[in-house]
Amino acid sequence: MEERRSNKSRNHSIILENREKLSVSGVEHVNNFxxxxxxxxxxxxxxxxxxxxxxxxxxxxxxGNVSISGTVYSIGYSDRESFGAKGAGFLGKMFR
Known part of the structure; x- marks a missing residue:
């Protein structure tokens, strides 16, 4: 946990090339893929x-670097608080 706090001073960038190659910096953790x-x-x-x-x-x-290939359709942000909040699962998303 202490390591993640020190990473907050790191820069964050996204580079998308032709919707096929994506480079992301400032990554702290891969939650799912x-x-x-x-x-x-x-x-x-x-x-x-x-x-x-x-x-x-x-x-x-x-x-904090990740390189991704494939066809990218969308990129979106959410806050950490709302991502882990109760009701943020499948049913929570359906009843927004």
């Missing part, structure tokens, strides 16, 4: 990437 969705905890909040045939090519959590 499959071929259609990747959820990253960054210094700027929880980042959700949706797409098709998504693959994590390079992952270096020590440096």
């Amino acid at each position: 499959n071929s259609e969705m990747i959820i990253l905890e960054t210094v700027a909040g929880v980042l959700t990437i949706k797409g098709e045939e998504l693959d994590v090519n390079k992952l270096n959590v020590e440096d």
Whole structure:
């Protein structure tokens, strides 16, 4: 937990090339990933990437860098508080 606090001073950036190559810096933790969705905890909040045939090519959590390939359909942020909050699961999303 102490390590994550020290990472907050790190910069965060996203580079998307032709909707096929995505580089993200400032990553603290990979919460979940499959071929259609990747959820990253960054210094700027929880980042959700949706797409098709998504693959994590390079992952270096020590440096906070992640490289992803595939077709990217959307990229969105949410706050850490709302991501882990009660009701943020499947049913909570349906009844917003």
